Amino acid sequence: MAAFTSSRSASSLRSLIRPALRSLTSQSQFAGHSFSPDFTYYPGFFSLPEQRILLAAALQKLDSAEPRSFRRRRKDLPPKKPLSEISDIREMFLADEYYNFEEGHYDGVIKRFREMHVSSWPSDIEGLPSVIARLQALLPSGNTQTHFLHLASDGEILPHIDNVGASGSWILGISLGATRLLRLESTEDKTEFMIPLPSGSVYLQKDSIRYNYKHSILQRGSVDGSHSDGGQRLSLMIRDRLPPTQLAKLKTAKGPITGQSFLEEEGREAR
16 A cells, blocks of 8 residues: 655655644754654644544444443433534544543553454445545555554553554554644653644654654643643554564564454454
8 A cells, every 4th residue: 555655745744743842852852853754744634524434433333342331321312413513523422421431451551441453344434435545545554453542531641662562663543532642752862752633633653663762642731832631532543463474483582472452462352
């Protein structure tokens, strides 16, 4: 699948992100630092109609996997607005109490969330195939895994590097819902950057950023006039799978690898 790698597009995207990065760390820390070509940022890639379609599909999948008690509670609510009448994407979320948010992830990284590893998309949402096609055009390679991660209003993701034995060299994230802040922290020095992730934005981290920077999603914070005060956010995370030869080497060196994603490692099946 095609990736957007022209020098012109990379330069223009870095110019969009650079002003936001200056205010995270001191001016002296940022001075002379050229943002890595291994991070690409599309601040408004998906339009509001496309965001509504993606979020409706993701919520449908997540809701269907919840305990029956939560599904019954949601059935008693008034009918939802038609997608075409929603002017603020955050209106598509119910109040926190109507979702079965977990308090903490098994590895301690994620707080107040629900998640799902996905192997198929709903077939009953009009316009979804064309939106998925646009998404797939951004992927640097095929053979991927898709992960839905829904944060509660007070949810957050603490600094971490994704398990190098569970996925390959790149991670693509689509943000839907409340604006949150992405922090990237170098494991080699004190360099760190912060990028606002408004609904409809897409980012791609690969290679040096994927392996040498911890990333986190803050519950609250500000950067260059962009303020985040929590709020529900659903992210679509797409990762490339490890090549079979590399996976075999890891198994030989470290013993059996139980899965290719966070959820499979936890024993949950893809849906």
